[in-house]
Amino acid sequence: MRFGQRAAAGFATLLLPLAGLVGLAAPAHAAANATATYTRTSDWGTGFGGQWTVRNTGTSALSSWTVEWDFPAGTSVTSAWDADVTSSGTHWTARNKSYNGTLAPGASVSFGFNGAGSGSPSNCRLDGDSCDGTTAPGDAAPSAPGTPTASGVTDTSVTLSWAAATDDKGVKNYDVLRDGKRIATVTATSYTDTGLSAGTDYSYTVQARDTADQTGPAGGAVAVHTTGGGGTGPGGTGGKVKLGYFTEWGIYGRNYNVKNLVTSGSAAKITHINYAFGNVTGGRCAIGDSYADYDKAFTADQSVSGTADTWDQPLRGNFNQLRELKARYPNLKVLWSFGGWTWSGGFADAAKNPAAFAQSCYDLVEDPRWADVFDGIDIDWEYPNACGLTCDTSGAAAFRNVMAALRARFGTQKLVTAATTADGSSGGKIDAADYAGAAPYVDWYNVMTYDFFGAWDAQGPTAPHSPLTSYPGIPQAGFTTADALAEYRAKGVPASKLLIGIGFYGRGWTGVTQDAPGGTATGPAAGTYEQGIEDYKVLRTSCPATGTVAGTAYAHCGGNWWSYDTPATIGSKMAWATSQGLGGAFFWEFSGDTAGGELVSALSSGLS
Structure with missing residues (x-):
């Protein structure tokens, strides 16, 4: 996996009030002295208008009020007036504005909102008491039980x-x-x-x-x-895994938020998300970017729920957005991925005490603030007992020992997966670690079958960065998807625990005169964020494909030569994965796709 650039970003809040409503109030001991009633004021199929009315039934003025209720999953407030409305999961809270916080005896006042979905509120509470006014003052509602x-x-x-x-x-x-x-x-x-x-x-x-x-x-x-029904598939998904990486830093320069998974239609077409990355340091799992993970406040137009984050809500950031996404798509599973190209150096210390490392990861993933967000953990170690950004000398058994410790700590109800090398060459990275020995402890391997070739070899030869099979003139034997997966299977890893990888980007050179692969170059082609690399959503129009080789598209435009996957080549690769009995496919990463999610659609439909 690759690590992106980060830049700080601010935000603005929403839910603007409509001026002119009468002042309202709810005391710190309300329900026996006040009531709250709900009316559905309009309905337009995909949404509706709602109104709450608070009435002071007591004999003294009320100075403030808070109305709380639950909506079923899929129903939410998109805008509100005359109250500050916030949410935590499916639980909604409305507090009076500064101008309507007082309500005289016998008086009433209303606040309204627009909603999405079709559900109705339940479990209404007014200042902690029942909204019907029958509960004794001061009797607070129960807390939330633990996650089952x-x-x-x-x-x-x-x-x-x-x-x-x-x-x-x-x-x-x-x-x-x-x-x-x-x-x-x-x-x-x-x-x-x-x-x-x-x-x-x-x-x-x-x-x-x-x-x-x-x-x-x-x-x-x-x-x-539930089990049965024609087979559960990897991780109990009931079919093929369709997994995409969401990068924590994508919310900055790329302006790609969790909400984009909804607007692109991608969330409805995948089964799993890997959230990248958590850090690995000092032999422990650690937060990667705390601001992006759980602190950044999203505006209403950036939010999955359509409601702006507030300064005092318990959880903000990407974690809360993923929580809102899962409320909308309850079958979607999210794993927290640790390591990656930049932070894999920390696994050397983790391998010295696998049990302590596993405990630290469990404590972080299962932190009560966001435990409901994550369904498991993914380990992206680049590379066990081999070289990536740094060289690891932990030994061939280290990877197996770490994965065994993680499975022992996380148990069978959580997913434990790993992103692994696709170096299928003789004596290469697959041979350096005991992937077969670790296989019983993992739900699946994300085999990174991309980045085989690129402009780090500045003079070329030009070659597809994600070849499915070998071809005459390939620069390195064993650097193909088919070779890598055959190597894992030969070592005893079940095909059902292997996922094929797709890059939602291209790699390219400049100074190229030859259209076919194998040409010379003068250096990496220019890219938006990094030389020699560009998103598919840009390349599809800036440098359209001119041919295919080894199941991957390539494009020669001007002096630039690029290779990347298209909907057509992804479809062919998914057909090949199905014919091989693989557990599914994954991709790096969502923001490289078009606004309409055409690559996700190709991957999903190709595995159906």
């Missing part, structure tokens, strides 16, 4: 367990929700759901009820894929 863990998954059932919620007056029971709908109410902190369909994805959350029958917010969601 799933065990005993079969074709038709799953057992869920969760950490207890807390409440000032005591928790009475728990509502178990499957795909946003309540399926059971239980007093214990566990439940077995039965009557499910084989080979099917489900999402579960739990919310607590107190002795006053107030319902608290739902905890984090756990995704479950």
